[in-house]
Amino acid sequence: RKEVEQDPGPFNVPEGATVAFNCTYSNSASQSFFWYRQDCRKEPKLLMSVYSSGNEDGRFTAQLNRASQYISLLIRDSKLSDSATYLCVVNNGNNNAGNMLTFGGGTRLMVKP
Amino acid sequence: DGGITQSPKYLFRKEGQNVTLSCEQNLNHDAMYWYRQDPGQGLRLIYYSQIVNDFQKGDIAEGYSVSREKKESFPLTVTSAQKNPTAFYLCASSISGPLNTEAFFGQGTRLTVV
Numbered sequence: 002r003k004e005v006e007q008d009p010g011p012f013n014v015p016e017g018a019t020v021a022f023n024c025t026y027s028n029s030a031s032q033s034f035f036w037y038r039q040d041c042r043k044e045p046k047l048l049m050s051v052y053s054s055g056n057e058d059g060r061f062t063a064q065l066n067r068a069s070q071y072i073s074l075l076i077r078d079s080k081l082s083d084s085a086t087y088l089c090v091v092n093n094g095n096n097n098a099g100n101m102l103t104f105g106g107g108t109r110l111m112v113k114p
Numbered sequence: 115d116g117g118i119t120q121s122p123k124y125l126f127r128k129e130g131q132n133v134t135l136s137c138e139q140n141l142n143h144d145a146m147y148w149y150r151q152d153p154g155q156g157l158r159l160i161y162y163s164q165i166v167n168d169f170q171k172g173d174i175a176e177g178y179s180v181s182r183e184k185k186e187s188f189p190l191t192v193t194s195a196q197k198n199p200t201a202f203y204l205c206a207s208s209i210s211g212p213l214n215t216e217a218f219f220g221q222g223t224r225l226t227v228v
Contacts, residue, residue: 009154022174044204044219045157088156102147102206102217106156 004028005091007105015113018079022108024089025071034065035090036074039107043086048074079112086110116141120220121203126228127192127199129209135190135223137205144210146188147217150174151202160203164210192225200227 007024014020026034034051049056051063062075076083087099089105118139127133137146145164149157159172163182177196188207192199202224205223206217 005156007156042202044222046219047216050216101159101162103159104149104157106154 004103007089007103007108009106011109011111013111014079019077021075023071023073024105026091028093031082031091033092034072037088037090039086039088063093081112084112116133118207118220125223125225130194132193135203137188138186139182139207142150143207145208147206148190
């Protein structure tokens with residue numbers, strides 16, 4: 002089983018749609034969680050951190066379910082510019098080893114006019 | 115401007131050659147990382163370093179080597195022992211703790227074996 006698993010997609014949605022991605026992780030001791038966005042042939046960039054209480058940033062909402070070991074990303078009112086690959090990232094580091102980011106394979110989103 | 119810079123952007127290597135990818139950051143970050151990305155795949159950790167003169171193997175370190183002589187620099191050498199080196203290589207840096215800090219990435223180097 003992969004440490005961090007995502008549905009690769011692609012998710013093809015019309016503009017204005019609401020779309021949700023899930024990501025599961027295998028290490029119950031994982032410390033922190035992130036969603037990164039990666040455009041084609043570019044480097045990943047942080048979209049948002051994921052907090053236990055859930056957090057929202059504009060049209061984007063992230064949730065963490067530690068009991069079931071998954072995180073989710075909800076995008077409301079999709080824009081054409083949201084088309085990208087969304088990477089789920091889990092930090093399995095500790096105070097000795099420091100940060101140890103493990104990336105999922107990414108979920109590709111394509112928003113159509 | 116602070117940031118992380120990788121060079122070159124594109125690199126072609128003949129089989130059997132060693133090549134070195136450069137990664138420099140002026141963010142004053144202690145931690146630096148090298149990842150490899152294959153088409154349609156996520157990122158896999160090659161090596162990481164939490165402090166100068168120290169580094170650790172990641173999940174796919176075979177065929178690669180690194181050094182960390184300066185805080186700002188973390189070069190990656192792809193050796194001839196790496197059987198399938200064609201990939202997109204990404205360097206990242208972060209502060210060393212706490213654990214909820216983000217990683218900042220360079221723009222990547224595309225390595226092709228010809």
